[in-house]
Amino acid sequence: MTRDDNDGKRPPDFIRAMVERDAESGKYGGRVATRFPPEPNGYLHIGHSKAIWISYGIAQEFGGTFNLRFDDTNPTGENQSYADAIIEDMRWLGVDWEDRLYYASDYFEQLYEWGEKLIRDGKAYVDSSTEAEIREYRGTVTEPGRNSPYRDRPVDESLDLFRRMRAGEFEDGAHVLRAKIDMAHPNMTMRDPLLYRIRHQHHFRQGDDWCIYPMYDYAHCLEDAIEDITHSLCSLEFKVNREIYDWILDAVGIERPRTEQTEFARLNIDYTIMSKRKLIQLVEDGHVSGWDDPRMPTVAGLRRRGVTPEAIRKFNEMIGVSDVDSRIEYSRLEYAIRDDLNWTSPRRLAVLDPLKVVITGYPEGEVEWVDAPEYPRDVGKEGTRRVPFTREIWIERSDFMEEPFRKFYRLAPGREVRLRHAYVIRCDEVVKDPESGEVVELRCSHDPETMGANPADGRKVRGTIHWVSAEHAVPAEVRLYDRLFSVPDPEADLEEGASFAMNLNPDSLVVVEDARVEPSLADDPPGTRYQFERHGYFMSDPEDSGSGRLVFNRTVTLRDSWAKIEAKRKGS
């Protein structure tokens, strides 16, 4: 039972409002068709999940279709393993494209033919300038460009050259196909944009069939047109490309109503980065263990960290869609994750920093198996597991304070505390290492009447702490993950020559080698999620946990009002 998240439905965002208008006006015969066009040259990250949920969500809401299309128009850096990983991630996210999995490279022949048509129509020409010349002739944002000397080359000559480009007669960079638009156009993307370049490179799907490859501005709109997309949704930085999007469609003669591009703000989240290029750098420079490092904002990383697809969906719903550049607070992601996991994760007891407690009045060798509920009452789910109670237990070192201050409700000399699912105990004696002075053991008495009951005399016990039986506890490694960067915007305000990597959070991973967890955790398969009470949500690591070894990844901490009290106390 998760809380209903559809009540108090928010009004449609500007894109949904547009789609709704189009659906009602019958602009596309009532049809809605969207797509997600990843380039298979990297892993999907949470920013992509936003784009996916916009396009996929809209298709679903309006009874439309959704295509997954790989935009594999540049063989450099693209490969099948990236495509496979993207497919896996999208399936995991819960996206269903049915049988509409497409590859832009399957349209190469059609794209090529349109290229010839453009030449024949005098709308494109083969330019034999060097790369540097082309750059120079393009001008700048403030100065107009100049025409290439090849711009008025006869149609037949361009056509011949274009065919020979395809045939492989030229080296990389010898010629390019360009649209003939306007070298003085205020929009730089309209200054005779490149349509095709020569690239003698093996394509992971097309092999060596092609040595010329279409550029994004030429290919993308046509891919959309071929697939009869109605609403081509992309991020804000493509706004300037919309003009060329429409120009190409006009030039090849795609008639309206036809696909139209609409841009929305891409996702930015505090304390992380979304740039694919920089994510690659983190992997390659060894700052993280891989694309699926639980600190990475990648879908694979989030998955390994223990985040659910449902939480990602909720998060995306929560943040909305607009055309204003924005940066989402990290706490919103955490909220979405907790709001999902709270209702689905069984509770367990785990002690991360063990301190020995001896229950002096409890018989040696006795074991009580307590039926502990898997969920608190308000979650409303059934189920219990058996937790052994014995004379010697481990508690969290931070749950004891020799000189407590007023608001500390846990264990202290002479104070009482509730052991979760077990007895109320009182700390009678603090045993210290004679040399270091470190507290090594607590000797406590228990109130035998308090198992599953409040103290008979009505006295109040304010705190409840978690514990595990020393005899039965299972050792485990616990990986405490935190935000990857220590500043909200790692890419902002960098000094000359400084790298965003300098903002990496040195404490983004703290490994607890020797945690003690309740024995019921030993038998679950890797990839099982829990709430470790009073700590947070954890998932056993799918790779490293198993076969006798237990490894848990912290997905997210619990909301921690204690931490605030403590921080305030230290601060003032």
Add this chain to the structure above:
RNA sequence: UGGCCCGUGGUGUAAUUGGCAACACGCCUGACUCUGGAUCAGGAGAGUCCAGGUUCGAUCCCUGGCGGGCCAACCA
């Protein structure tokens, strides 16, 4: 310096053909509690970037500033 886009509490979104700014996260209080969790109740916090204009009335329309973003890869 050219073109285009954007500017609503700390953050993200609302405000349906102009009608004295709403919701969520966060923050603060309190209640409840065998998780300092969850839940519940309450509160603080913007007068909508600024200045003009149109209007009985402007977050919304107009003009001019200011601030931010994008664009000068044979990347997408």
